[in-house]
Amino acid sequence: MMKIIFIFFSLVLCSNAQSKEKYYCLKSKNDVILLVSSQYPDVNHIKYYPYFKNIKISKPVKEESIDMGDDAKPEVYRKMNEIINGKITGYYTFMSQGYLLYNVEYVNIKNKKKTIFEKNDLQVKGSNCI
Incomplete structure (x- = not known):
């Protein structure tokens, strides 16, 4: 009985911790949802909804800044490698x-x-989108 109670509280705590972290929620034309921590650019993983499994990404391997003119912040492009099982399987370019x-x-x-x-402006169950 104590094991069941422990498992229940562990699941509740894990789901609460997951929902408190804020994410940029980005959507593709095929309705695939990418979650990037609000700590961007200081991130080392991304997630896909509804899996919430961490996918490791590298530090930026390339960075480019484009001046947008007076009183505008520059657009910044950062390329980061996707790393699965120790191998580079793809790359993400963040703008x-x-x-x-x-x-x-x-x-x-x-x-x-x-x-x-x-x-x-997505509302993603189990995630706090910004």
């Missing part, structure tokens, strides 16, 4: 301006398929 993340392009290295994720 932000100021402190906001606007879109992400993912390229699968094996099949060269590109997926574009764009910031949307």
